[in-house]
Amino acid sequence: MSDLRLSGITYVLSRTLLDDVSLDFKAGELTALSGPSGSGKTTLLSVAGGLIEPTSGTSSYADGSMWLGTGDPRPEVAFVLQVYGLVPILSARENVSVALRARGVKPAEADERAEAALARFHIADLGDRQVEELSGGQMQRVALARGLCVGAGVLLADEPTSELDEGNRGLVLAELRKEADRGAVVVVATHDPAVADACDAHYVIDEGRLVDHVEEVHFEHFAHPERRLVEEAAPPHFDDMPAAAPATGERAPDEPAPEPTPAPARHRLSEDDAAFRRPDPK
């Protein structure tokens, strides 16, 4: 078992997309990575898994660099991509099987294992279906089956539950937990607070930087799922909302007008928000 260690990762294109990120993703744990849309989660997973070379800093696993100089990940690494990366004209089973064949598994065995991987996500009956005929949620589960079937030491999943209903989200979390339990590093980039809450560790990035305290994450930058959940948890209260209108009921002539109810202060994410609570340290 080995941790995935990021040390001083900076990545600059036309601007700085990642800024001096250092953290350890621990083997045997589920780790959530969250933050506003565009904050750098996908970029961080790509650097962590060896798809792109950091401008400075290192990503290392089992004492070796993740960046091999080619953009190909090490064989110990599996990705579940945000855009799935499936081949549309292949069947669901073939899409999973090719990941195993690429790792040297014989075709017959690869097909058998692909079938079993689809069954883990309750889509064994879709094995013969061409991917382009599947729904978004079904494609997402094929991508998960492909990522999890190889028994990788490092599993990097980019928003793996974004298309799923609650039942399937629970199923996916249970399967990711099994991967961690066999000793893998499992990192999940997510906008879903329920997923983050189910993880053992939770890192937040904002504008390419690791955020130490969740309070520093600006509420208004977050994508809609969190925003909706936070708004449901507390009534609307924005600085720019007008103060509540005075009651319009009839008043006696000498009765003073009621004081307008001040609008509550803008809500900020805090450690009290279930939406972004860090798990208790063990």
Ligand SMILES: Nc1ncnc2c1ncn2[C@@H]1O[C@H](COP(=O)(O)OP(=O)(O)OP(=O)(O)O)[C@@H](O)[C@H]1O
């Ligand atoms: N090839 C690229 N060239 C220039 N900018 C890029 C490139 N790829 C990503 N970016 C920018 O880097 C920033 C981080 O993008 P990234 O996809 O890592 O964010 P994210 O946190 O995963 O977002 P989301 O939650 O929306 O998936 C964004 O501002 C994005 O526009």
